[in-house]
Amino acid sequence: MRTNISRRRDFTDLQVLSQIGWFDEFFLAEKDVADLIRKGRNFTLEDQQFVIRKERELLGRVLPVHAEASKKGLIEISTSAFYHPILPLLCDTQVGAESSPGLALPQRYRHPEDAREQLVRGLDLHENVFGMRPKGVWPSEGSVS
Numbered sequence: 001m002r003t004n005i006s007r008r009r010d011f012t013d014l015q016v017l018s019q020i021g022w023f024d025e026f027f028l029a030e031k032d033v034a035d036l037i038r039k040g041r042n043f044t045l046e047d048q049q050f051v052i053r054k055e056r057e058l059l060g061r062v063l064p065v066h067a068e069a070s071k072k073g074l075i076e077i078s079t080s081a082f083y084h085p086i087l088p089l090l091c092d093t094q095v096g097a098e099s100s101p102g103l104a105l106p107q108r109y110r111h112p113e114d115a116r117e118q119l120v121r122g123l124d125l126h127e128n129v130f131g132m133r134p135k136g137v138w139p140s141e142g143s144v145s
Contacts, residue, residue: 016043
């Protein structure tokens, strides 16, 4: 029979491994990350905190590289609406019936002004992070209407 401590350890292991699973292969070879991967289980709170710090460090390294490549014209970075909403449904939930006639829809929600605000905030954040406004926006889930 598994104890609460054993279950907590399993849960901690899953938390650490699931976060490491999002790391790019390039970073998995770094010694401190590779050492943690080799450990494989029985992760500690310190291991969890290391993963969080490492994620922040890597983002701090990756974003400037992308910004520089974008400024040089080597890549193009797009953005999406700030909170990643499905914009057509934010404008009017009833548009869901166009693609799926007979679909049970929630009480009508219609706020195109919020959709616009989501786009503006996404563009502003992109400019703040990358130092330039993107030329395009990718709608969440590729949804267009």
